[in-house]
Amino acid sequence: MTDLPTTNGTAHGSDPIRFAYWVPNVSGGLVISNIEQRTSWDFDYNIKLAQIAENAGFDYALSQIRFTAGYGADNQHEPVIFSTALLQNTERLNLIVAVLPGPWHPAVLAKQVATLDHLSKGRVSVNIVSGWFSGEFRAIGEPWLDHDERYLRSAEFIQAIKGIWTEDNFTFHGRYYYFDNYTLKPKPLQKPHPTIFQGGSSRAARDNASRHSDVYFTNGNTVEGIKAQIDDIQSKARAHGHKVRIGVNAFVIARDTEGEAREVLAEIIAKANPEAVKGFADEVVNAGKASPEREGNWAKSTFEDLVQYNDGFRTNLIGTPEQIAERIVELKRIGVDIILSGFLHFQEEVEYFGRRVLPLVRELEAQQLEARTTVGVS
Numbered sequence: 001m002t003d004l005p006t007t008n009g010t011a012h013g014s015d016p017i018r019f020a021y022w023v024p025n026v027s028g029g030l031v032i033s034n035i036e037q038r039t040s041w042d043f044d045y046n047i048k049l050a051q052i053a054e055n056a057g058f059d060y061a062l063s064q065i066r067f068t069a070g071y072g073a074d075n076q077h078e079p080v081i082f083s084t085a086l087l088q089n090t091e092r093l094n095l096i097v098a099v100l101p102g103p104w105h106p107a108v109l110a111k112q113v114a115t116l117d118h119l120s121k122g123r124v125s126v127n128i129v130s131g132w133f134s135g136e137f138r139a140i141g142e143p144w145l146d147h148d149e150r151y152l153r154s155a156e157f158i159q160a161i162k163g164i165w166t167e168d169n170f171t172f173h174g175r176y177y178y179f180d181n182y183t184l185k186p187k188p189l190q191k192p193h194p195t196i197f198q199g200g201s202s203r204a205a206r207d208n209a210s211r212h213s214d215v216y217f218t219n220g221n222t223v224e225g226i227k228a229q230i231d232d233i234q235s236k237a238r239a240h241g242h243k244v245r246i247g248v249n250a251f252v253i254a255r256d257t258e259g260e261a262r263e264v265l266a267e268i269i270a271k272a273n274p275e276a277v278k279g280f281a282d283e284v285v286n287a288g289k290a291s292p293e294r295e296g297n298w299a300k301s302t303f304e305d306l307v308q309y310n311d312g313f314r315t316n317l318i319g320t321p322e323q324i325a326e327r328i329v330e331l332k333r334i335g336v337d338i339i340l341s342g343f344l345h346f347q348e349e350v351e352y353f354g355r356r357v358l359p360l361v362r363e364l365e366a367q368q369l370e371a372r373t374t375v376g377v378s
């Protein structure tokens, strides 16, 4: 099992940073650009990718949820079923399935994931997505709630799945969900329960992380931007007696020279599809900008940032293996536990990352640990 030490409070600095990748279960790759992408959204490609990734040292794979096309993502496979296929063809990888409260009821998700946890021998997690794409909700006849109300529903959703997974006769009377003496059997294999991820950047997203989620996923950002979020979440989490880990998105462009990596980035942006990027920009105003503080995901994103769906260029894992490994260790130093990575040509670049970048990260981590032990810091 690849579960994070989220719930047992293992000393943070000594844990190796973990790696996740975005499952391309949606067509068009992870950049809104007409650059060539040797990435496919079909099953065969994804099964091979998952096998490459677990052999390369990746712990997690995140399957995305989309009900309708958004800006280049014309085809979208359903994440729970897609992940089931990947789990049946891998041995160690943990599949994080993304779901939207609203279309999913917590009782349905809790039951699906309990079964999947048994099928996969404890290798499934969930990502609770609060939603930003109003057009998608309208298209399937789901009510579109205001920003903070969506997070209130997500908070209840998380409390509900946790309760169902860990208690018999679960009873909960919320604004959105109601349970009365409900007992799920079988319960999931993983104890206390499968890991619960939840994403965003807004105050509401951070508050949910500081109370309810096991891992907070956020968009790409600068080291300073990520640190500000982590400090806010961790100080609130301490006040609530809650432990939460942090995952950050990054679009990785690792090449033998920095020049090559920068050229790839320049080509992605030069070949961006301006109409699709603009369409995406018009839609993401329903995310962070719609929050009372007018901050959060995409609130400050530029055109270039939006060419990658989750601001992944901003994390700057672009350059040589050495430069990237150093930046990853810097992210770990400010409290990041998981790097969620996207690539242009997934299969070949995941393999390269495992061969060239990951060993350097482990070396740097070992050096840091040794330095700390020498000066007596645990």
Ligand SMILES: Cc1cc2nc3c(=O)[nH]c(=O)nc-3n(C[C@H](O)[C@H](O)[C@H](O)COP(=O)(O)O)c2cc1C
Binding pocket: 063, 064, 065, 066, 098, 128, 129, 130, 131, 132, 133, 198, 199, 200, 201, 202, 203, 204, 205, 217, 218, 219, 249, 286, 287, 288, 289, 291, 295, 296, 297, 298, 310, 340
């Ligand atoms: C790492 C990550 C993964 C996400 N995956 C999905 C997804 O699969 N489907 C989706 O509709 N939204 C996804 N989201 C969107 C968020 O759940 C959330 O709705 C959005 O980030 C709004 O954040 P805000 O409250 O900071 O504005 C993801 C966000 C992050 C950071």
